[in-house]
Amino acid sequence: MRIVLGVGGGIAAYKVASLLRLFTEAGHDVTVIPTEASTRFVGTATWEALSGNPVSNSVFDDVHLVNHVRLGHEADLVVVAPATADLLAKAVTGQAGDLLTNTLLMAHGPVLFAPAMHTEMWQHAATRANVETLRTRGAAVLEPASGRLTGADSGPGRLPEPQAIFEAAMALVQGRSDYQLPLAGRTVTISAGGTREPLDPVRFLGNRSSGKQGVALAVAARNAGATVRLLAAHMEVPAPAGVEVQRVETALELREAALAAAAGSDVVIMSAAVADFRPAEVSDTKIKKRDDTADPVITLVRNPDILQELVEQRNGSRSGAGQLIVGFAAETGDSQGDVLAYAEAKLQRKGCDLLVVNHVGTDKVFGQDSNAVVILSRAGSEPQEASGTKTEVSEAIIRRISFELNRVSPRA
Structure with a gap:
């Protein structure tokens, strides 16, 4: 596939080198057209080295090839990243002052803009109107990610991660309707791994969690356009x-x-495997094994119920309205009930919106590359099964979360 990759003049231009690599490694022929301003951040030598094609931003280079017409005509896809406020405005008004804006006017295939700018610029009425105009004309304009911006500021305006832009571009070319990234503009906190409760300076109470499922969830949420915070045990x-x-x-x-x-x-x-109990006392020195003393007795105390506290905090806060909380239940059945029976009771007790349930054991789930889960909903919808690699299971969970968010609080 022939792709034109336009690079706008913002600090996020450095991330676009990774996007270019994703396109070329997937076998696509990429022509990079940087704006003059963008070359102050990343030079043309970088784009030529990574793309394997000559790079120019002038309509007067290789005039005999009529590049200002040819590139847009021949492109199967045009991607602009970062799409600055200036570039969006020029695209709306049909300006043609350089090779990139000429190419946008001549583009016959799909066009994808990945905006990046300061929060106030993104939220300005002029920028919002330009975005809506471009969408009305058939262009795809992603929502920027939220998070740390240049300097100390934070908010919506970050360039989506290169992998997320790549996924959106491929979806757009394939005619799929999910190119807008279902979690764009959302912030997702994910806990992963297993907690460790110290007994002494060298020993601890732990569990078999590897963190693979939590990391896969973080990747799936990131690829869906979210800003992801990973709490890593x-x-x-x-x-x-x-x-x-x-x-x-x-x-x-x-x-x-x-x-x-x-x-x-x-x-x-909350996908982390959190210890239910911790030692009541932690020794400052290593507990010694001595023949002249009795075996030590370790007294355990309960740890706080983090999931339940998160629900209580949300329910008691105005700003928490619309927040979705997902718990995980690693269960084993016994003579008193099966896995789903225990999970259903846990769902009602904790009050979270969704509960992802898996049947664990010595050789099940923990440390493995595959998983099989059942997603339970407090709203009472039918249990949903998902199985496969932990990546595939995570993608199914993120799709369900996206559905629940849009169903409860659809975004304009």
């Missing part, structure tokens, strides 16, 4: 790129981090 896999990571160890540390992060989140997914 002990994990056997690295945290993914493009997400904010906060490290925690104990259940009490996770509780503090989760309550703080949830206050500014649209979705909270």
Whole structure:
């Protein structure tokens, strides 16, 4: 596929090198057209090296090839990233002062804009009107991500992650309707891994969680356009790129981090394996094994119910209206009931919106690359099953979350 990749003059231009790499590694022929301003951030040599094609932003280079007409005619897809407020305005008014704006006027195929700018610029009435005009004309304009901007400011205006733009571009070319990214503009907090409760300086009470499912959820949410905060307990896999990571160890540390992060989140997914109990006392020195003393007795106390506290915090806050809270239940059946019976009771007791249930065991779920879950809803809808790799299961969970968000509080 022949792709024209237009690069606007914003600090986020450096991220577009990764987007270009995704396109070329997928086998596409990419011509990069940077604006003059963008070359102050990333030079043309970078684009030529990564694309394997010559790079220009002038209509007067290679005039005999009539590039200002040819590139738009021949492109199967045009992607503009970052699409600055200036570029969006020029596209709306049909300006043709350089090679990129000429190409946009001549484009016959689908066009995708990935905006990036300061929050006030994105929210300005002029920019919002320009975005709506472009969408009315058939162009796809993504919602920017939320998060840290240039300087100390934070808010909507970040360039979506390159992987998310790539997924949206491929969906657009394939004629799918999901190119707008279902979680664009949303903030999602996800806990992952297993907590560890110290006994002494060298020992702890832990569990078998590897963090694979939580990391896969973070990737799926990121690819759906969300700003992702990952609260990472002990994990056997690295945290993914493009997400904010906060490290925690104990259940009490996770509780503090989760309550703080949830206050500014649209979705909270508690997929971490949190210890139900912790030692009542933690020894400052290693507990010694001595022949002349009795075996130690370890007294356990309950850890706080983080999921239930998150629900209570949401329900008691005006700003929490519309927030979706998702719990995880790693269950085993016994003579008193099966896995789903325990999970249904937990769902009602905790008060979360969705509960993702899996049947765990020594060789099930923990540390594995595949999973099988049932998604229960407090609203009473039919249980939904999802199985496959943890990536596939995560994508199914994120799709369900997107559906629930749009059903309860549709975005304009």
